[in-house]
Amino acid sequence: MKKTPSFEDGWKVETRRGILQYAVLAIVSRHKEYGIHGYGIARELEEKTDGLLEVKEGTLYPILHRLRKERLLNVRTEKSDTGPIRKVYVLTGDGDRVYRELTIILDRIYEKLEALR
Amino acid sequence: MNEKGIAQIIEDYLKDVGRVLPSGFETEDMLEELRIHIDEALQDRIQKKPLANKIDLLREVLNDLGEPKEIAEEFKRTGVLLQEQEEGEKRMSSLVVRFIINMVIVVAASWFVSNLPDAGISFYLALVVFLVFGLAEWSIRARQKREAGRIDA
Numbered sequence: 001m002k003k004t005p006s007f008e009d010g011w012k013v014e015t016r017r018g019i020l021q022y023a024v025l026a027i028v029s030r031h032k033e034y035g036i037h038g039y040g041i042a043r044e045l046e047e048k049t050d051g052l053l054e055v056k057e058g059t060l061y062p063i064l065h066r067l068r069k070e071r072l073l074n075v076r077t078e079k080s081d082t083g084p085i086r087k088v089y090v091l092t093g094d095g096d097r098v099y100r101e102l103t104i105i106l107d108r109i110y111e112k113l114e115a116l117r
Numbered sequence: 118m119n120e121k122g123i124a125q126i127i128e129d130y131l132k133d134v135g136r137v138l139p140s141g142f143e144t145e146d147m148l149e150e151l152r153i154h155i156d157e158a159l160q161d162r163i164q165k166k167p168l169a170n171k172i173d174l175l176r177e178v179l180n181d182l183g184e185p186k187e188i189a190e191e192f193k194r195t196g197v198l199l200q201e202q203e204e205g206e207k208r209m210s211s212l213v214v215r216f217i218i219n220m221v222i223v224v225a226a227s228w229f230v231s232n233l234p235d236a237g238i239s240f241y242l243a244l245v246v247f248l249v250f251g252l253a254e255w256s257i258r259a260r261q262k263r264e265a266g267r268i269d270a
Contacts (some may be wrong), residue, residue, distance in 0.1 A: 065147065084156075
């Protein structure tokens, strides 16, 4: 029988989804000069958040494609350590602006939530 | 199991992912990115645990990537591929409509020209001539569009 996810599990999934796009922008923003490739983003996400977001790494790629479509990320190519050409993601001007705006919004949300507790 | 076995497991995984996503350029692009991700993650793990069984390490990598359906769900949620697919379908229907209209014009023009007094040209010859002209125009336009696209990019 299929187990119904608990309320907190469902809430975690929804919250994580919203935060994940921001987290990807934040990581790419940390690599303004040279950009960062998909596997690098996954590693950094795992290391910096201690796995808190419990991200399945494959689901990062649809997010990266979405952010590219929104023109928040740009792509350039470079040779990977294992040989083939890989994509390196860099923040666009718009991406940088959106990332800064989202940071302000998130800070305000946390501040107000803190006041509620 | 040898390197060939590892390559087979990777291929099977990518095939499973490809199966649950709509076919198209975006999917091909993403499968290539996933392949590079798997290679890099595996090499990383082999370096960290040189004595571990490579197949076990590969299973860990694929487990971290997630089930193909989880990736497909994220794609559906972000709407990237669906939008692409819809745009592709629209482009295809517009192409079919334009082709039908062009064919009607070519047939009508051939009939008209072959029925002109003293035309001296058969319907079929006129049809072939118009079709050749039509194809030439189509290919010139397609080339111009491609060049314009390159300049935009």
